[in-house]
Amino acid sequence: xxxxxxxxxxxxxxxxxxxxxxxxxxxxxxxxxxxxxxxxxxxxxxxxxxxxxxxxxxxxxxxxxxxxxxxxxxxxxxxxxxxxxxxxxxxxxxxxxxxxxxxxxxxxxxxxxxxxxxxxxxxxxxxxxxxxxxxxxxxxxxxxxxxxxxxxxxxxxxxxxxxxxxxxxxx
Amino acid sequence: xxxxxxxxxxxxxxxxxxxxxxxxxxxxxxxxxxxxxxxxxxxxxxxxxxxxxxxxxxxxxxxxxxxxxxxxxxxxxxxxxxxxxxxxxxxxxxxxxxxxxxxxxxxxxxxxxxxxxxxxxxxxxxxxxxxxxxxxxxxxxxxxxxxxxxxxxxxxxxxxxxxxxxxxxxx
DNA sequence: TTTCACCTATCGATCGTTCGATAGATAGGT
DNA sequence: ACCTATCTATCGAACGATCGATAGGTGAAA
Numbered sequence: 027x028x029x030x031x032x033x034x035x036x037x038x039x040x041x042x043x044x045x046x047x048x049x050x051x052x053x054x055x056x057x058x059x060x061x062x063x064x065x066x067x068x069x070x071x072x073x074x075x076x077x078x079x080x081x082x083x084x085x086x087x088x089x090x091x092x093x094x095x096x097x098x099x100x101x102x103x104x105x106x107x108x109x110x111x112x113x114x115x116x117x118x119x120x121x122x123x124x125x126x127x128x129x130x131x132x133x134x135x136x137x138x139x140x141x142x143x144x145x146x147x148x149x150x151x152x153x154x155x156x157x158x159x160x161x162x163x164x165x166x167x168x169x170x171x172x173x174x175x176x177x178x179x180x181x182x183x184x185x186x187x188x189x190x191x192x193x194x195x196x197x
Numbered sequence: 198x199x200x201x202x203x204x205x206x207x208x209x210x211x212x213x214x215x216x217x218x219x220x221x222x223x224x225x226x227x228x229x230x231x232x233x234x235x236x237x238x239x240x241x242x243x244x245x246x247x248x249x250x251x252x253x254x255x256x257x258x259x260x261x262x263x264x265x266x267x268x269x270x271x272x273x274x275x276x277x278x279x280x281x282x283x284x285x286x287x288x289x290x291x292x293x294x295x296x297x298x299x300x301x302x303x304x305x306x307x308x309x310x311x312x313x314x315x316x317x318x319x320x321x322x323x324x325x326x327x328x329x330x331x332x333x334x335x336x337x338x339x340x341x342x343x344x345x346x347x348x349x350x351x352x353x354x355x356x357x358x359x360x361x362x363x364x365x366x367x368x
Numbered sequence: 369t370t371t372c373a374c375c376t377a378t379c380g381a382t383c384g385t386t387c388g389a390t391a392g393a394t395a396g397g398t
Numbered sequence: 399a400c401c402t403a404t405c406t407a408t409c410g411a412a413c414g415a416t417c418g419a420t421a422g423g424t425g426a427a428a
Contacts, residue, residue: 030407045303048220051383064386065408073384120299127353128291128299132216141353164362167350171363172339175346179338182298182312192338222417236374236422252370328408 031069043119075136081140124174202240214290245305252311255293316337
């Protein structure tokens, strides 16, 4: 994967997190990066392929960050909270797969599958390991739902601090 | 507000809940209703005005349904859970204002204001009343976040039962 | 006769996508 | 060292489709 392809994915990720799948275009991405829109197609043949690649990279990065927090000694739920919190407050944007998942019914199949994969991996991680650290199926779903919803609420209200208030009972 | 305008709003509401603000068009709505796209403009001059009207009606309906549940004796949080659950399982769709709020950064101002209003009204209601029934500011935000996130998660995973699992601890 | 709801037709802009051309790098053969 | 072939990354131009929006006309109701 070339540097240019990474920069294209960076721009696409920003745009999708702000506006969703149908809210970004090749021309916008191209303008952000400083190339012709046809050059974006050279790296990613279709819009569906670009969005799927961005979601795949996002999930892998996210999972790696959570594992790093856990290895640093953070309890399971707190690891997730920290990574979500960082993704939200640092970038000032929704979770990519939250943004995609909200319109899941209208997504090309491979993009919907990548969004689904993000949440499946999250639930697997939250339910894995020794019994004293693992969450129940319901606890894991509640945790992810609250984290995603906290982002959505904070964005809709235009107040970033809402995220911390909505998630304060998770730890 | 004429009958035709109501039917147009019905179609727009369905489409926005599935695909977000940038995922619906006048032509699609017109085809659903069975009129020309210019006729939709006759009732709602712009896309922004149509979406804002749909969100306003949605919020008012939602609030009325919650109040009805409360008057029927449902505890505060359970009233919200029931109305959210019905909106999700009956229609098989996201919350309209959740769908809009996810892309709040990319919304025309009046539409973003209507989405914000939905959550402000929700928080006000959850925090109102006698102390033994009212939620704290944090509890109210956590409740709305979990409800919205539960919809998002269930949609992304393609499994409606996820909503009940994610919200099982709210009551 | 004025108003209302709807129509057809059309506008300019933007969409995802495709195409052919071009420049630079790389590799192999002579 | 030189020529040739191939690959990669980029460009401008254009495709048909769709977008939100507008203009002007038609017919029925008030």
